[in-house]
Amino acid sequence: MTNLDIWTYAVVGSTFLLYIIIAVWARAGTTGEFYVAGKGIHPVANGMATAADWMSAASFISMAGMIAFQGYGASVFLMGWTGGYVLLALLLAPYLRKFGKFTVPEFIGDRYYSQTARIVAVICLILASITYVIGQMKGIGVAFSRFLEIPYDTGLYIGMAIVAVYAVLGGMKGITYTQIAQYVVLIMAYTIPAIFISLNLTGNPIPQLGLGSGYAPADGTISLLGRLDQVVTELGFKEYTTQVMGSTLNMFAYTLSLMIGTAGLPHVIIRFFTVPKVADARYSAGWALVFIAILYTTAPAVGAMARLNFTDTLMTQQPGSTEEGLAGFQPADYEALPEWFKNWQDTGLLAWQDLNDDGKVQYYDDTNPAAQAQAEELGWEGSEIFHQAGGTLKPGPDLDIMVLANPEIAGLPNWxxxxxxAGGLAAALSTAAGLLLAISSAISHDLLKGVFMPSISEKAELNAGRVAMIFAILLAGWLGLHPPGFAAGTVAIAFGLAASSIFPALMMGIFMKKMNNTGAIAGMIAGITVTLLYVFQHFGIFFVRGTEFLMPEWGMGKDWFFGISPNAFGAVGALVNFIVAFIVAAVTAPPPDHIQHLVEDVRVPRGAGEATGH
Structure with a gap:
């Protein structure tokens, strides 16, 4: 066993032990504690738990990898995911907390005075949550398989067991306190390596400032971003700081889809039901933004520095380099490649094949005609770095490895x-637990208690919630073991599903007292159906073309609707939802008077108008 193995087992094992101890201490004894932690969580603590719940494997593992290889274009994730919290804090959280229900489907069912609306909301919730949880399971399996040197399947089983202990036993109460511990673990794990790497590359210990600082190996004569632009363009890639994701319309739609998807994700919304007062819901959202910002402002620096280190360790700068593009670098000798590269080859997420038997590793953008032409002049036969996914060879590394491999690439200590x-696992486990609770509560509370067995006792409902949680964990594990072909894009797709179905129903339920149940049901069905059809229609195209589903080659989207990618289509689905709901509501009977008064009471603060007598 190596020194790294010892450190990994010690750190990961101690964090897992901490999670189990917290779960035993905070086990739920009532349905209120199981679903909403007894509505007694302090706003600051809830903000920290919300941040952990929100910052999934996609935020911790994938986002910096996307920024590393997509540059400025990947800013849609930063803007969309953080902007969504502003919408949530201003437009949804306080009103939903004032309504006082346990779950999102329960609010929709009561607001639209319809069990059908509640069932449709449950279906939409399960579709979005299951889609989202696949990515968390993949993150757990990848982290275990690389660093604990155990099979992917075994790592996934361990992750499922840990989630089962603290989620089934503690419910929302146990999950909340566990997520607070997980936030501390993941934020330390994300920022400490970033500080070391920023010091090495810029001399500045603050990564956010280091991103704009001078590049230390060049004595600060060029900025770090300027150096990165120089490196990637000389290799035939697009300039890092100006690279975009397709058209301006697609960037806008992608950002909007992520924003309203954030505000519509049930496992995030349910967190605001756990605080004592309505005002606490706003404070929780504000604190969550503060805690999230620590990671999200660090991510651009982590991504940029990872890309620079990745390239520098694979290519050798030639003396007297000019602006002749690829001629400015020479391929690294395979025997001289760093140990981290060879370690990651075992996972299948990073591979090398000598296409022209020259013993050197060629790395360039083989989708760029100019880079490809220059590579042919140099006798290169194709970019030889790739990863394998879905049976298709894809140029370049898997984006999910960048954050996990970053400390190895930078030569940081084993601890x-x-x-x-441990941080990557904490991020995946915390979000998986929140999603699984949302699924189980939708089944036990909304379907069983709310629709099929309204007279069920509290103890029976609590047991049913735990059984539903176990089945949800088993289903999530099975999907993690057998992910669909678009598993790499499931997180963005999940946001699209929530954006096109749940968010419009919540917005109209709070701010439109004339919106009736027929319109809301028709809108939810239309929105999620259009989004699903668009996604599945283009799934085959992406698979055949061998591009990443989450981050496809944007030039290949000629058959997209107005150039909008499937991952950004949630915004269009939401628009369809609103339009269909308005039309149907206009030609059907308005809601009963008591529902309209209920909406006004939820939206208007208590005591409004008393000072003026109105």
């Missing part, structure tokens, strides 16, 4: 590498 493994 730092072990810490980032």
């Amino acid at each position: 730092v590498i072990a810490l980032i493994v």
Whole structure:
């Protein structure tokens, strides 16, 4: 067993032990504690738990990888995911807390005075949550398989067991306190390596400032971003700081889809039901933004520095380099490649094949005609770095490895590498637990208690919630073991599903007292159906073309609707939802008077108008 193995087992094992101890201490004894932690969580604590619940494997593992290889274009994730919290804090959280229900489908069912509306909301919730949880399971399996040197399947089983202990036993109460511990673990794991790497590359210990600082190996004569632009363009890639994701319309739609998807994700919304007062819901959202910002402002620096280190360790700068593009670099000798590269080859997420038997590793953008032409002049036969996914060879590394591999690439100590493994697992486990609770509560509380067995006792409902949680964990594990072909894009798709179905229903339920149940039901069905059809229609195209579903080659989207990618289509689905709901509501009977008064009471603060007598 190597020194790294010892550190990894020690750090990961101690964090898992902490989670189990917290779960035993905070086990739920009532349905109120199981669903909403007894509505007694302090706003600051809830903000920290919300941040952990929100920052999934996609935020911790994938986002910096996307920023590393997509540059400025990947800013849609930063803007969309953080902007969504502003919408949530201003437009949804306080009103939903004032309504006082346990779950999102329960609010929709009561607001639209319809069990059908509640069932449709449950279906939409399960579709979005299950889609989202696949990515968390993949993150758990990848982290275990690389750093604990155990099979992917075994790592996934361990992750499922840990989630089962603290989620089934503690419910929302146990999950909340566990997520607070997980936030501390993941934020330390993310920022400590970033500080070390920023010091090495810029001399500045603050990564956010280091991103705009001078590049230390060049004595600060060029900025870090300027150096990165120079490196990637000389290799035939697009300039890092100006690279975009398709058209301006697609960037806008992608950002909007992520924003309203954030505000519509049930496992996030349910967190605001756990605080004592309505005002606490706003404070929780504000604190969550503060805690999230620590990671989200660090991510651009992590991504940029990872890309620079990745390229520098694979290519050798030639003396007297000019602006002749690829001629400015020479391929690294395979025997001289760093140990981290060879370690990651075992996972299948990073591979190398000598296409022209020259013993050197060629790395360039083989989708760029100019880079490809220059590579042919140099006798290169194709970019030789790739990863394999879905049976299709894809140029370049898997984006999910960048954060986990970053400390190895930078040559940081083993304890730092072990810490980032624990952080990645904490991020995946915390979000998986929140999603699984949302699924189980929808089944036990909304379907069983709310529709099929309204007279069920509290103890029976609590047991049913735990059984539903176990089945949800088993289903999530099975999907993690057998992910669909678009597993790499499931997170963005999940946001699209929530954006096109749940968010419009919540907005109209709070701010439109004339919106009736027929309109809301028709809108939810239309929105999620259009989004699903668009996604599945283009799934085959992406698979055949061998591009990443989450981050496809944007030039290949000629058959997209107005150039909008499937991952950004949730915004269009939401628009369809609103339009259909308005039309149907206009030609059907308005809601009963008591529902309209209920909406006004939820939206208007208590005591409004008393000072003026109105």
